[in-house]
Amino acid sequence: MEGKATRQGSLNGEGGQGSLRGRLGVSEQEFRAMGQMGAMYYRQGILDKAQAIFEGLVEIDPSSAAAHSALGALLTRTESFDEALRHLDRAVELDPEEIAPYVNRAEIFIKQGRADAAVADLKQAIALDPRETDPAANRARAMALGIAEALKASGVK
């Protein structure tokens, strides 16, 4: 049940003539298509190919929240947490309305035992999806539910 982002708008990159992406003449459509190819490999578990694509996209457009978010997700999956956090932090700076980076940061913070930071990101991800329909935000809900059940099981009321 892989997630489908509800926000499919701008990729938030620059792509103007001054940027590397602009100088190379990579259109927004082409940039998105490469990202989608990376996503295909990511879903198939062919992570080296997905990573090569996402890293290339970050390289040519460091102002793309989408590229940082995707690379941060992949690095979360491979448990390269320090590097993942750098990209996820940048993604949040560039697009505070995107849910995915909050969810992945929360996962890292849970694994690191950083409760306050994890809960703050879970709250943010959940607040951005009040209709409870976004799979990424629902992943945050699942994490919150798991933590709540664990706390209750440990006797915390």
Place this chain on the structure above:
Amino acid sequence: MFGLGKIFDSVFGKFFDSIGMGWLGQALALTADIMSGNWVGAAQDVFNLVAQFTDSSWMNKVASLQPLGAFDGGGCFGDILSENTLGRLFDSAAGEGRGDFGQFFSALNVVQDTLHNGAMVSANRRFAMSSQAV
């Protein structure tokens, strides 16, 4: 910690496994002692968060992998990334100097391999269909 293993071996455990989040129980156990850790301080926030869920229908639509964001939506890239497009991008990147775009060259190589493999699959499919037709 008594009940933690129980929870993650239970119905909830199956739910978390089914959405690729079996790691959650282990991660919480690894925080050493959930009772003494900073989770207790965050407990009220977590309970309040869970209390706001309207029902359980969201549980049927959970991302089973770490979500990517804007690239998650899928879509058809084959119409946009053609051999011609790729040739143009390779030429542009080469013109700018390969040293500046090492990672982008690697990305283009993956795209090129993918298109090539896709073309091979299509050719094989056409060949198979034409063979059946004979």
